[in-house]
Amino acid sequence: MPTMPTQPSLFEPRPDGAQDDDASAPVRHGEADIAATVPAADPRPGRGRRARPWWARLAGRLLSPWIGLSIEPQGPGEAIDERPVCYVLEDYGLSNALILDRACREAGLPSPLVPLAGDPLGRRRAYVALSRRSTAGALALATQIATQRRPKRNRSHSDSLARLLEAHRADPVLDVQLVPVSIFVGRAPDKNSGWFSVLFSENWALVGRFRRLLAILLNGRDTLVRFSPPVALRDIVAEGLEPEREVRKLSRLLRTHFNRIRAAIIGPDLSTRRLLVDKVLASAPVREAIADQARRESGAGDKARAEAWKKAHGYAYEIAADYSHPVVRSASFLLTTVWNRIFRGVLVHHLDPLKAAAPGHEVVYVPCHRSHMDYLLLSYLLYTRGIVPPHIAAGINLNLPVIGTILRKGGAFFIRRSFRGNALYSAVFTEYVAQLVAGGYSIEYFIEGGRSRTGRLLQPKGGMVAMTVRAYLRQPTRPVLFQPVYIGYEKLMEGNSYLDELSGKPKEKESIWALLWGIPKVLRQNYGQVVVNFGEPIALSDVLAEHAGAWDGKPLPDEDKPDWLAATVDATAQRIQERVNGAADVNPINLLALALLSTPKHAMGEGDLTAQILLSKKLLAEVPYSPLVTVTPHSPAQIIAHGEEIGVLHRVAHPLGDVLRVDGDTSVLLTYFRNNVVHLFTASAWIACCFLHNRRMSRDALLRLGRAMYPFLQGELFLPWDEDGFAARIDATIGLFIREGLLEQVGEDDGGIIARQAGQSDEVFRLRAIGHPLQQAFERYYIAISVLAKNGSGTLGAGELESLCQLAAQRLSLLYAPAAPEFFDKALFRGFIQKLRELGLVKLDHNSKLAFDERLATFARDAKVILGRELRHTIEKISPEAAREGENPGLPKG
Numbered sequence: 001m002p003t004m005p006t007q008p009s010l011f012e013p014r015p016d017g018a019q020d021d022d023a024s025a026p027v028r029h030g031e032a033d034i035a036a037t038v039p040a041a042d043p044r045p046g047r048g049r050r051a052r053p054w055w056a057r058l059a060g061r062l063l064s065p066w067i068g069l070s071i072e073p074q075g076p077g078e079a080i081d082e083r084p085v086c087y088v089l090e091d092y093g094l095s096n097a098l099i100l101d102r103a104c105r106e107a108g109l110p111s112p113l114v115p116l117a118g119d120p121l122g123r124r125r126a127y128v129a130l131s132r133r134s135t136a137g138a139l140a141l142a143t144q145i146a147t148q149r150r151p152k153r154n155r156s157h158s159d160s161l162a163r164l165l166e167a168h169r170a171d172p173v174l175d176v177q178l179v180p181v182s183i184f185v186g187r188a189p190d191k192n193s194g195w196f197s198v199l200f201s202e203n204w205a206l207v208g209r210f211r212r213l214l215a216i217l218l219n220g221r222d223t224l225v226r227f228s229p230p231v232a233l234r235d236i237v238a239e240g241l242e243p244e245r246e247v248r249k250l251s252r253l254l255r256t257h258f259n260r261i262r263a264a265i266i267g268p269d270l271s272t273r274r275l276l277v278d279k280v281l282a283s284a285p286v287r288e289a290i291a292d293q294a295r296r297e298s299g300a301g302d303k304a305r306a307e308a309w310k311k312a313h314g315y316a317y318e319i320a321a322d323y324s325h326p327v328v329r330s331a332s333f334l335l336t337t338v339w340n341r342i343f344r345g346v347l348v349h350h351l352d353p354l355k356a357a358a359p360g361h362e363v364v365y366v367p368c369h370r371s372h373m374d375y376l377l378l379s380y381l382l383y384t385r386g387i388v389p390p391h392i393a394a395g396i397n398l399n400l401p402v403i404g405t406i407l408r409k410g411g412a413f414f415i416r417r418s419f420r421g422n423a424l425y426s427a428v429f430t431e432y433v434a435q436l437v438a439g440g441y442s443i444e445y446f447i448e449g450g451r452s453r454t455g456r457l458l459q460p461k462g463g464m465v466a467m468t469v470r471a472y473l474r475q476p477t478r479p480v481l482f483q484p485v486y487i488g489y490e491k492l493m494e495g496n497s498y499l500d501e502l503s504g505k506p507k508e509k510e511s512i513w514a515l516l517w518g519i520p521k522v523l524r525q526n527y528g529q530v531v532v533n534f535g536e537p538i539a540l541s542d543v544l545a546e547h548a549g550a551w552d553g554k555p556l557p558d559e560d561k562p563d564w565l566a567a568t569v570d571a572t573a574q575r576i577q578e579r580v581n582g583a584a585d586v587n588p589i590n591l592l593a594l595a596l597l598s599t600p601k602h603a604m605g606e607g608d609l610t611a612q613i614l615l616s617k618k619l620l621a622e623v624p625y626s627p628l629v630t631v632t633p634h635s636p637a638q639i640i641a642h643g644e645e646i647g648v649l650h651r652v653a654h655p656l657g658d659v660l661r662v663d664g665d666t667s668v669l670l671t672y673f674r675n676n677v678v679h680l681f682t683a684s685a686w687i688a689c690c691f692l693h694n695r696r697m698s699r700d701a702l703l704r705l706g707r708a709m710y711p712f713l714q715g716e717l718f719l720p721w722d723e724d725g726f727a728a729r730i731d732a733t734i735g736l737f738i739r740e741g742l743l744e745q746v747g748e749d750d751g752g753i754i755a756r757q758a759g760q761s762d763e764v765f766r767l768r769a770i771g772h773p774l775q776q777a778f779e780r781y782y783i784a785i786s787v788l789a790k791n792g793s794g795t796l797g798a799g800e801l802e803s804l805c806q807l808a809a810q811r812l813s814l815l816y817a818p819a820a821p822e823f824f825d826k827a828l829f830r831g832f833i834q835k836l837r838e839l840g841l842v843k844l845d846h847n848s849k850l851a852f853d854e855r856l857a858t859f860a861r862d863a864k865v866i867l868g869r870e871l872r873h874t875i876e877k878i879s880p881e882a883a884r885e886g887e888n889p890g891l892p893k894g
Helices: 052-065 094-107 135-146 159-170 195-200 207-223 233-237 243-265 275-283 284-298 302-319 323-342 350-358 373-384 401-408 423-438 461-472 495-502 512-523 540-547 564-581 590-597 606-622 634-647 664-690 699-717 723-739 764-793 798-815 826-838 854-867 869-877 881-885
Strands: 071-072 086-091 128-130 177-185 222-225 344-351 361-366 391-394 412-415 480-488 529-534 603-605 650-652 659-661 697-698 743-746 753-756 842-844 850-852
Touching: 052 207, 071 094, 071 495, 086 094, 094 128, 094 177, 094 207, 094 222, 094 350, 094 540, 128 350, 135 764, 159 243, 177 243, 177 512, 195 222, 195 233, 207 222, 207 529, 222 243, 222 461, 233 243, 243 606, 275 284, 275 423, 275 603, 275 850, 284 302, 284 423, 284 659, 302 323, 302 412, 302 423, 323 512, 344 373, 344 480, 350 423, 361 373, 361 495, 373 391, 373 480, 401 412, 412 423, 461 480, 461 540, 480 564, 529 664, 590 603, 590 606, 590 634, 590 664, 590 764, 603 606, 606 664, 606 723, 650 869, 664 764, 664 854, 697 699, 699 753, 699 764, 699 826, 699 854, 723 743, 753 764, 764 826, 764 850, 764 854, 764 869, 798 826, 798 869, 826 842, 850 854
Parallel strands: 071 222, 086 128, 086 177, 344 529, 361 480, 391 412
Antiparallel strands: 177 222, 480 529, 603 659, 650 659, 697 753, 743 753, 842 850
């Protein structure tokens, strides 16, 4: 199975299995080389003796004011040694030669305008170019492809490459390193240019000299030069191929490499929406679905088939994106202004590994879903950093007048919320996704299905992942790379609507008028800083190797549904969520929420708040969750000042010390930001909660109970370790708490007694604050176990248990302390019960009731460690009759 390269390589095998002597060229590029003419010499020692000629110096000075270079990677010379260097460009052109020369001088590399020793090229230079096919030739080839005729092979090859290889065969000492260089004028968008320049930005179109001149004048200050790793020509000659075949192989590999780089920077050579729709409708699965639709509705006549085809055509146009590079570029100008106005900054971390791995891969971006801004923000950031924006799966509710058209031209394709009962729509959508995957279009979708209203990751919906996996299995030519992305906000634009929904109000339907009405309000707000962290990529080939060992790597027909497919999809979705969590960012608002929401009145003295923030940061630093987790570098004083600035905190002056507090509605919204990062503190929260109602516990008991509890935490919070790994984190955290004075070791035995201080000391206060974020989650688990154990085996069904647990949680919230919105979320209880069944702790008997054995009773006895006396007393009053009463609409709903 294909593996994920760390660098774009010229020598990756072609996915279609073509042999080395296949000289067929892609649509955009040919092989003939056009030579530069004027001699020059590199001033560096050993690279030549003559200076650059007067015409090159003059042309360089004339061009210089119009060119601003961005060179990738930084320090390209680190990969190039002292052997002679010959550069290879994608296209010939005087401007390309001058841009390359300037980039080499800025990077400290040999000049391309200096001939190699002995001038083996015979062109008085040190670069070659793969020239473009003529427009007529490209048009003819496109016509052949569209009409499904096999393109004619072009047997020409580069004369300069042939001479260079011949020189290596003739001179065993000669060892030239060939460095491919890609140049993109108007594609490195670190600066903004005028709206008119959009029309002349870099793309796949064939352009003439005049258009190239206009592109340089308008967009030259945004020029990207990417150096690729060098290739030793001596190694190619050592393969011993026939000279003609050797040149054809090198030419083809260079063209393939340049196409991969261009696809990663500009995006694939996009077919029009009409052509892509035609491919979808012409595919065998959609044709079969059209025939089935015709038979179901009106029989098998021509009129019925025409009506079914018309319906499928309408579905395809409803779904399909209509990507427009000018629209994307124009939107980037507008969004730059918007981001600068509403955000204090947008930080991006860990993007370089993706840029290295993306060429040659089908990249699927799978971010967490917190806000409607996620769509725009991720595409904008990718575009401004030289990566083509993906095609984005958007809910059909966003296909609004005007807005829907703009989103569609920005790469959005629209998906209905449910396919149930519509086999034709399902076939069309599935085939559309398959065409995107096969065509090398990067894709973005949210596997949670919708925006999280609680701040936690939602349980994944595997539909889009399954379509992606099936598309790859059907045509396994381009390796698939899932790229998890964590997006962290300090303030949400949808905050008020989330507050309403958490309070029980129905979700408002999106409308163009609501959007337009809300724009002025949004532009007046300060939404703080946004952080976008790219997680560790997931190669689909690795997941298949782990879960689909029986697959032989050959294409799998659509009708085949192997046993391992569901397990592969589930494992992929689970790993995506784990890697999203593994790239979390801890911002100032997260830290403030963790501390302030742990108090009954959501208020703290400034000194206590400072100490709690320092403790949270120390936990993250000394017991790190993942090397990709980022934490705000600001001091507690800066964090508090920032919270006041964006309106999260309110300061109350007092002679004995100022108090920082959070208002009622704001406190509910802060649970969202606390939940963004609560998974980072699972071990520390578990230890702290164990000492809420216990002064002393043995270390062995803490580890034993933690291991027993971990599977439920892992299923809810997408944690990456096994039980041993979680126990190791508990042990390391105990050591930190002892060093901080929050706990103390009683005796010398490492497995012996751990104790907290008595009374209400500062240390006890800090320990309770650490445990509070997950206290209600642990209580929720033990509520379910205790209710089930109290009522007895074979008494309650799964639905009855869910209702009882929800009622108990609601009552506890009313009696004791306000609960987080997810505390009485029925879906979380449902997930916990499902996990009990997966672990074999409960099972359905012949009456569809939940049956269990002594192991669950052990869990129920352990509940005393977490549940206080009042909570246990409330649970004792829960009975099956309460579940039936809970159907009364007058009772509070979750």
